[in-house]
Amino acid sequence: MPKLNPFRPGSVISPGTFVGRIEEIEVVEQSLLQTRNGNPQHFIIEGERGIGKSSLCLWVDYLARGDFTYDGKNRLSFVVVNTELHAAMGYDDIVDAILAELKRQIANRQPLLENCKKAWDFLSRFQISGVRYDRPQPLATNNRRLDELTDVLVDLIEESLGAVEGVLILIDESDRPPSDAHLGQFCKLLTERLSRRRCERVCIGLSGLPDLMQKLKDSHESSLRIFNILELKPLEFAERMMVIDRGIDQANTNSDTPIEIDDDAKRLIANLSEGYPHFLQEFAHCSFATDTDDKITCVDAPVNASKISLRYRHVVGC
The missing domain is CATH 3.40.50.300 (P-loop containing nucleotide triphosphate hydrolases)
Structure with missing residues (x-):
């Protein structure tokens, strides 16, 4: 059964998963x-x-x-x-x-x-x-x-x-x-x-x-x-981590197999996003999609995130 990716790049975040502000x-x-x-x-x-x-x-x-x-x-x-x-x-x-x-x-x-x-x-x-x-x-x-x-x-x-x-x-x-x-x-x-x-x-x-x-x-x-x-300013580091945790929790409510993410991967995604919710969702989405063993690590996160970072920073002018 395919995993439901809870992260939504390019979409408005629903109030149920809204963090900060x-x-x-x-x-x-x-x-x-x-x-x-x-x-x-x-x-x-x-x-x-x-x-x-x-x-x-x-x-x-x-x-x-x-x-x-x-x-x-x-x-x-x-x-x-x-x-x-x-x-x-x-x-x-x-x-x-x-x-x-x-x-x-x-x-x-x-x-x-x-x-x-x-x-x-x-x-x-x-x-x-x-x-x-x-x-x-x-x-x-x-x-x-x-x-x-x-x-x-x-x-x-x-x-x-x-x-x-x-x-x-x-x-x-x-x-x-x-x-x-x-x-x-x-x-x-x-x-x-x-x-x-x-x-x-x-x-x-x-x-x-x-x-x-x-x-x-x-x-x-x-x-x-x-x-x-x-x-609006970039999200604080703790808020970025909370966004990732809520996404993983949401995925696990719709999956028979628990998905995990280690702290190093979370920190990497949070730091790469620089607190921009759009980047945070994009990096987390790709890391989740790349994972093949139901445990997201730094091996899953940086390959995609670094490429996306360059592409989207050019698009939004950050």
């Missing part, structure tokens, strides 16, 4: 709790390629939905609008992507369909006007779409009757669109419109490469001021 998670938890209580706190998850931004976004998604507790016993209940951006998207494309995902999320929650009549009335008629991300960027943004999104969010919060504690707009790959897509302006204007409408239970979370900061600033000089910026 304790400080960042605490900030996000507080952001959501503050938002739930009418004091919205927005955040940006920023870092290099392969550092684990998308995996942290998925963890935040699960937390906000209430799929697990934030303090060991209590859960949140947010509508999570989780989307990602593309390189040629413009201002209206970004708003349309959020509206489309919001429509999908409400459609999947029967209590919201029954209570949020005004919000659903608009969303049920909403159609994306063709997916064309290569159209020229307008000289000035069209705030009609932003006003429509604002109305929907206000109606959703007001009509939910406590079924929803808040809305989290979670945008991954936020660095992809150019500065003239005006993502920074969108965030600033949306938060101001919601505040004027006394709708204070909407949180915005962005995730992207370091150049996201400059793009937001180019779009709106003061847009960065509304965010807590969380810069």
